[in-house]
Amino acid sequence: MPKIHAASVADHRAQQRAALLEAARELLAEGDAAKVTFAEIARRTGLARNSVYKYFPDRGHLLTEVVREAAPRWTRHIQTALAAAGDAPEDRVAAYVTAQLMMVRDGEHRIARATADEQDAAALREGAKAAHRALLDPLVAALRDLGDEDPALTARFLQGFVNAATTALEAGGDYEAVRDRAVRLAVAALGGLAPKAQPG
Template sequence: MPKIHAATVADHRSRQRAALLDAARALLAEGDASKVTFAEVARRTGLARNSVYKYFPDRAHLLTEVVREAAPHWTERIRTALAAAGDSPEDRVAAHVTAQLEMVRDGEHRIARATADAQDAAALRAGAEAAHRALLDPLVGALAELGDDAPLMTARLLQGFVNAATTALESGADYAAVADRTVRLAVAALRGLAPLPRADR
């Protein structure tokens, strides 16, 4: 019986912690990290404010954990898009750019962006930057497989198109128009490099 009780308590704590992270994630997705307070997170989960301290010692730990848990989801979403793309470098780049812009459209980027702009920014920026680096990993791997001799540099430069597109979308630009132009620009930039070997060569 004690083991069953311990397991039940652990399961309850796991669900409560997940609920707190979901509440913080929802607040960040709304675009303002300053709204992520223990009082507001507790209110949204129906817990007492003091209960939040049982799971996270302070706000910085809560926010950092939101980003840490979100990053693998973002990376997997991009990997899935790349796996479904064609074998050519152009198809891979188009899939990578499109997947990221779809996440921007869905509000996912606001989590890292809002966290990076938070008052307690030093540790949080590190977490957000790590998440952004993780987003490049699938493209870096694809470019390396395709024969790029500086895949990280190429991926970072191509990411500049996505960053500019994100700014445009945040300013209210039309998603379809921005996404189409960004994909075409990124693909054109890739073609401007020394030719990468294609999969059928």
């Protein structure tokens, strides 16, 4: 019999794990963590239900891992948008707000927000907390480059506009109208960072 190389086994396991996470991500993007059952994930991936337990001991671990693995993708999306925006502070903040709201529009945000019960909510929050910190990093870096004396605090304030816009979108608001207003408010807020003129 041919030998099964360790690398082949590792690759196979990695592919299976990725398929399980992708199935869970798709279910979460539909907006309800209650849909994420090992039976449904097994059905979508064509694996036996018991096989899912070889990769994740329970749903909490699976849900947390989905959010944690999504975070780098979200961060890359924002970093790419900021890089394309150039150096003007107004353009970079506008790009930051727009990039996040695009992800909300496309369903990515529901991955971090979907919950079925308190246990799921705790698991998702654990992963989402790190993800949200990572999302702020590109904006903090941009504000630091602009000479902001407290870029982390400013980033949290600007994120507030994004959070409010997200709530508006989830309530059925028109994407373009909500995005445009959020961008205008966030950009206008930069004016408050300008150093005050010293009396002569």
